[in-house]
């Protein structure tokens with residue numbers, strides 16, 4: 001599979017959007033080389049603000065920018081954007097329903113070797129809990145760009161969880177990406193896998209393997225975790241009767257929870273939630289950490305087979 | 310205590326070598342800000358703090374918090390050299406199932422008194438420890454090493470006010486003032502000057518020194534120890550990447566591991582005091 005860097009896609013998308021829309025401003029907290037807002041800084045230095053290692057200040061400043069009609073992209077590592085500045089996101093941004101976009105690279109376990117202080121497995125949960133917040137989690141570089149452009153058009157706060165480098169490319173062009181409803185990566189009636197982020201390519205691979213064994217699995221890539229496309233989820237539930245969710249996040253409060261909230265209230269079907277089983281992980285390679293969490297193609301296949309009626 | 314300056318200099322050399330070897334073995338990590346703190350850490354562990362590697366949880370031990378947690382190779386190296394764990398273990402930095410996490414983890418590594426990695430938290434944690442020493446009538450002291458970029462965080466200044474309010478004289482804050490952070494210099498990212506005046510305005514006792522000069526470091530420790538009813542901060546002027554010519558004052562070496570050849574060159578330079 002061809003791969004591309006999602007954080008680079010984020011930086012490039014900011015430049016594209018900044019060229020089209022003069023109201024776009026970017027805030028950064030001393031990590032522009034890592035988050036790739038450095039690309040925007042180079043293209044539009046007058047619309048780039050490095051606030052230093054002060055994420056809370058950055059977030060509330062972004063709220064101030066938004067009150068003046070700007071479209072600020074406040075950027076920090078996912079773990080600090082979602083948690084260090086959480087109260088500012090809630091109070092300064094969400095209560096006022098201000099047009100602040102939060103770009104959050106290095107989501108999930110992608111900060112691997114840096115250890116648990118930098119790994120980010122609770123952000124979707126935090127952000128989903130905030131009224132007015134839209135929560136996006138693209139799965140590759142192309143959908144990452146699509147999310148940035150979608151966020152510019154959307155009025156109101158948006159959190160975009162981005163990964164890092166070397167993510168397999170799933171989409172050809174950003175017009176192919178359906179942000180609101182998600183994209184069908186594989187069709188089948190025997191079971192459904194609903195996934196997002198880095199796990200989507202794994203789910204697709206698992207489905208392809210299972211097809212060879214005569215099992216036909218639907219794989220649906222969700223970008224918008226909140227508001228989640230309830231109709232799409234319910235259709236999948238009706239068609240496939242059993243759902244497995246897969247995500248690089250705590251099993252509590254993420255995609256699995258969002259899907260459970262939909263089906264349990266309208267069309268209950270058995271559901272299995274795959275993710276990080278509520279623990280802080282260690283330093284290690286991304287691959288090691290994914291393996292420990294059971295987020296591998298092999299384990300998805302195993303879980304599907306175990307879950308057959 | 311071994312206060313012999315030559316001994317300390319030799320120890321700092323060893324420390325620097327261990328930092329570079331372990332970061333090279335890990336293929337990632339933060340050498341620049343670890344090297345700038347080598348003398349400060351050496352002076353703390355070999356000339357100042359009362360700690361017992363055989364009893365890392367001793368309730369009466371002096372506490373050390375590496376608030377700029379990303380520079381943990383300097384802490385792990387000194388802990389290994391002091392005998393908290395075998396020197397060979399330094400090679401396991403950042404590897405799966407190891408005890409030496411990418412940022413300090415108090416539940417995994419013997420001798421680590423506080424988890425860190427998210428910048429800005431260490432001074433507050435240290436104030437908590439120092440206040441409880443007073444409440445419990447214990448004589449241990451608490452030492453907190455801060456990065457200069459880290460001072461961008463508002464939390465640091467909340468802690469600074471609290472330390473003065475509670476007259477915390479059993480805590481020593483040290484700023485590793487290497488003037489570089491991640492994206493560039495302090496001046497480019499977030500200017501700090503006048504830094505000493507800022508701390509003074511927060512009612513701290515401020516001592517400014519050359520952070521690579523053992524006489525000055527030990528002298529500052531002594532003066533801090535004699536100060537009562539007021540918190541002390543040492544502003545240690547340092548050089549990021551100190552000791553390795555191609556790393557000195559280069560922001561690129563904030564968070565990048567040397568390859569094997571670079572390691573060899575660096576080790577040679579440190580050995581020969583180039």
Ligand SMILES: Cc1ncc(C[n+]2csc(CCOP(=O)(O)OP(=O)(O)O)c2C)c(N)n1
Pocket residue numbers: 029030031053080084339341342343345377379380426427428429455456457458459460485487489490491549563
């Ligand atoms: C809250 C938080 N924000 C951002 C980071 C990412 N980060 C790690 S080190 C660093 C720069 C630190 O600079 P400084 O404190 O001067 O450390 P030193 O130069 O001594 O290495 C940044 C921004 C972090 N670890 N924590």
